[in-house]
Amino acid sequence: MSMSREHERPGSGPAPDTRHGSDLEAAKIAALPVRHPRRVRGPVGAAIVLLGVAVVVDVLVENKNVGWGEIGHYLFDGAILDGLVLTSWLTAVAMAVGIVLGIVLALMRLSSNPFLSWAARGYIWFFRGTPVLVQLVFWYNLAALFPRLSVGVPFGGPAFVSGSATAIITPYAAALLGLGLNEAAYMAEIVRGGLKSVDEGQVEAARALAMTFPQVTRKIVLPQAMRVIVPPTGNQVIGMLKLTSLVSVIALSDLLYSAQTIYGHNFETIPLLIVVSIWYLALTTVLSFGQMFIERRFSRGAPTRAKRRAPIPDEAVIA
């Protein structure tokens, strides 16, 4: 049927649609019940998944090499628990250093002062550009470069505090410097992305209300940026949890290194690696829940699908 012919049929009323050779009429079929094939497929999919899980569990339980007895024995072993504490503590402190320094770097990077902005760029370039393993070993061996560390007037002026590098840079300090400073470079980019996601109009409105730059940042920009910052930061925390296992190279007994020490003696490699994995998974689960709660806290006012309600018209009574 061509367009022109349609135009030649003035006032003939709605013509029955015969293009598909059918004569469907909505009125006739409207009362038929509706079936949803997709809802039938759901239980089938579930059955396949359950079967798969059952196979995996069966294989693991039947396999004597897994060593369930050893796993039970070492799960709460003193050395393992000490390693767990160190891993948790390193993750928390390194992330704290990374977040605080990352916010500072992000603000510097966005500053209109070109020196601050370029200093931040340089920092991010350097720390993202070198392997964190190299940074860790570097901090640990700082004494080879600077045998004595001092705080004082630069360019040969007097020193106020000074000490030997080996005494100041303990393995713990080296681990925190290496992990924290590296993390700051990544956090800076995450925070910068969050800050830039806040609409410029929000800043203008706050400035027009006589707020100063620190007030605008603290009350208006950061709370809204958090919605964008929190999810990738959760990723970073979980990444850091596992990144801390690198500290074994500078002789710190974290969770993984403690397990390695044990299976180095008794050769129960697989059971101990399973023990370690159980603990990493447990910590990751806790952190994921934490992330969920924090995300919920900062999504207030955001138009999510569940929250977006049609605005309620009001009887605008204006005196």
Place this chain on the structure above:
Amino acid sequence: MVDARGVRKYFGSHEVLRGVDFAVADGGVACLIGPSGSGKSTLLRCINHLEPIDAGAIVVNGALIGHAVRGSHIVELPERQIARNRIGLGMVFQRFNLFAHLTAADNVMCAPMTVRGMSRADARRQALELLDRVGLAARADHYPAQLSGGQQQRVAIARALAMDPNLILFDEPTSALDPELVGEVLAVMRDLARSGMTMVIVTHEIAFAREIATSVSFMDDGLIVEQGSAADVLDNPCNPRTRAFLKAVL
């Protein structure tokens, strides 16, 4: 109240304001009209120093906005003092710009608490009064995303009022609204004008300007081309460009 002389503003090499003289008396309602790109919004944003000016002087409430005279020079003030200049100077934006993470009441409470150090209880009491004044007492605990455009703009007006201004700048306050929501915002503005508030309004609502303006300025290409009472400028324009513009919009 507002006395602007010889205001010049460049965006890059483009001169947006080419030596504008503009004044509003205490209690006056000045409407700025003109084609888009004529510099009306820029002039408005210069009055509270959201846009720094490149030449000229703007005095509001007896203070040079954003600047100070030092010897034979005018110098720009540090950010903290510019912020202090803006106290008493409200602004309402085309896109409302309500703080998205705060409820309507918190939007109104934010500046008095942050800038003035008002207690939460006092700020809340004031916010509820102001929201009532714009007809939105029942929406105090709604987030901006849950409000219509007209409701958001009325909250924005309440937010500006919370800082107890003696001058409010309106930047095309109804341009982003659906036609049926324009009336409720204009009603609040009409009410404000009647209460004696000094207002500078950039608007395309010619009928509204005719109704409430004590002075109308027609801007074109970075200059105020014609200025006078609403009756003079809107009903008997003498400048051909004003005539052409009004013919096109009415």
